[in-house]
Amino acid sequence: MNTTINIILFGIGNVGSTLIKQVLATNATISLKQGLNLEIPIIANSTTAFFKTNGIKNNWQTDFEIFGFPYKINDIIRYIQKEELGNIIIVDATASRKFVKHYKAFFQQGYHIVTANKIANTLSLDYYNSLRTTILNNWTHFNYETNVGAGLPIIETLRRLSDSGEQIHKIRGVFSGSLSYIFNTFSEKQLLFSEVLQSAQQKGFTEPDIREDLSGKDVARKLLILAREIGLQKELSDIAVESLIPSSLEEIHYLNDFNLKLNELDRYYSDLKVKKSANHVFRYIGELDVLNGTLQTKLVLEPKTSAIGQLRGADAAIEIFSESYKEQPLVIQGAGAGSAVTARGILTDILKIAKQLNTFKLVEA
Numbered sequence: 048m049n050t051t052i053n054i055i056l057f058g059i060g061n062v063g064s065t066l067i068k069q070v071l072a073t074n075a076t077i078s079l080k081q082g083l084n085l086e087i088p089i090i091a092n093s094t095t096a097f098f099k100t101n102g103i104k105n106n107w108q109t110d111f112e113i114f115g116f117p118y119k120i121n122d123i124i125r126y127i128q129k130e131e132l133g134n135i136i137i138v139d140a141t142a143s144r145k146f147v148k149h150y151k152a153f154f155q156q157g158y159h160i161v162t163a164n165k166i167a168n169t170l171s172l173d174y175y176n177s178l179r180t181t182i183l184n185n186w187t188h189f190n191y192e193t194n195v196g197a198g199l200p201i202i203e204t205l206r207r208l209s210d211s212g213e214q215i216h217k218i219r220g221v222f223s224g225s226l227s228y229i230f231n232t233f234s235e236k237q238l239l240f241s242e243v244l245q246s247a248q249q250k251g252f253t254e255p256d257i258r259e260d261l262s263g264k265d266v267a268r269k270l271l272i273l274a275r276e277i278g279l280q281k282e283l284s285d286i287a288v289e290s291l292i293p294s295s296l297e298e299i300h301y302l303n304d305f306n307l308k309l310n311e312l313d314r315y316y317s318d319l320k321v322k323k324s325a326n327h328v329f330r331y332i333g334e335l336d337v338l339n340g341t342l343q344t345k346l347v348l349e350p351k352t353s354a355i356g357q358l359r360g361a362d363a364a365i366e367i368f369s370e371s372y373k374e375q376p377l378v379i380q381g382a383g384a385g386s387a388v389t390a391r392g393i394l395t396d397i398l399k400i401a402k403q404l405n406t407f408k409l410v411e412a
């Protein structure tokens with residue numbers, strides 16, 4: 048008999064709603080091939096939840112609008128208990144700091160978590176380590192592949208290398224889809240920097256306030272997640288983050304005022320471009336030098352011929368140098384952002400846990 052996996056989905060924006068579409072579209076195949084029934088009995092946004100014991104169907108948006116109601120987290124836990132739903136996987140497709148506060152309580156209930164939200168993995172080391180203790184003590188699973196490079200298997204690859212005793216020497220990569228697009232385009236095309244930013248905004252690659260992207264903090268968070276994944280006890284404050292906003296524009300508070308000074312930004316980047324040789328391109332990278340213990344994010348000139356130099360569009364790429372990949376790095380490259388690849392990465396994380404639960408059931412029987 049098939050094992051039913053109950054997905055409780057928080058966040059039904061770009062990524063969450065795409066995940067629902069993918070689960071509903073692939074359920075029959077997954078059931079046939081893997082003996083797993085994926086159900087989504089609860090969906091919620093920041094204010095409203097919708098419950099359906101046997102799982103939502105294609106008309107979920109209408110159902111959510113008509114039958115959704117204001118909720119508290121305890122309502123969710125009570126409903127799961129009342130309906131005796133087992134094999135619970137909480138999916139966090141929010142970017143909410145507030146929601147992360149519930150993670151420990153979920154693990155203590157025996158629920159597993161799959162998250163696209165980077166916050167839990169970038170809070171203080173004390174929190175990070177205590178979360179791992181809670182996970183272990185409750186025999187639960189925590190998957191977060193989409194925290195770095197969306198659907199690309201970066202965290203899994205690093206974990207496998209690290210778990211097999213492989214010494215990682217260095218990790219460097221372009222981790223941000225928006226900054227990848229901005230510098231891939233700026234390096235190749237005769238456009239002003241502000242024109243490239245505008246194009247990135249129009250394509251939906253950037254945060255509403257472009258300074259979030261230009262601050263380099265998102266790349267720093269991803270680098271921290273990778274560093275911690277290979278066992279380095281690092282804090283966000285240990286990372287030397289190079290901001291892409293020239294110092295003359297750093298103090299500006301309001302976005303409108305910043306936008307009025309874009310000509311200064313253009314001047315700054317045009318000056319940099321004059322100094323660039325024809326066989327190099329700009330890339331904003333995160334770099335973790337394990338041997339020296341340094342973590343930095345920075346704008347570099349990269350040879351056009353390297354893996355990172357050859358990036359196109361909004362792709363991400365990571366190079367892993369290690370004991371076995373000393374001269375030529377192991378390279379993972381591909382679409383590093385977008386709701387379809389991110390939702391697929393979440394679904395892969397869900398299935399990894401589901402398969403373990405299924406094996407456990409077979410062993411118990």
Ligand SMILES: NC(=O)c1ccc[n+]([C@@H]2O[C@H](COP(=O)([O-])OP(=O)(O)OC[C@H]3O[C@@H](n4cnc5c(N)ncnc54)[C@H](OP(=O)(O)O)[C@@H]3O)[C@@H](O)[C@H]2O)c1
Pocket residue numbers: 057058059060061062063091092093094139140141142143145146163164165193194197383384385386389
């Ligand atoms: N898009 C990508 O390419 C990509 C790639 C990798 C990772 N991610 C990550 O995926 C996550 C979701 O991204 P997105 O683009 O789908 O965002 P989004 O479109 O803004 O959707 C966010 C969803 O989260 C809900 N939410 C916010 N706070 C909540 C709370 N406390 N409890 C329950 N739900 C809450 C929002 O509900 P309201 O409408 O009520 O606020 C909304 O439904 C983010 O962490 C993002 O960093 C995205």
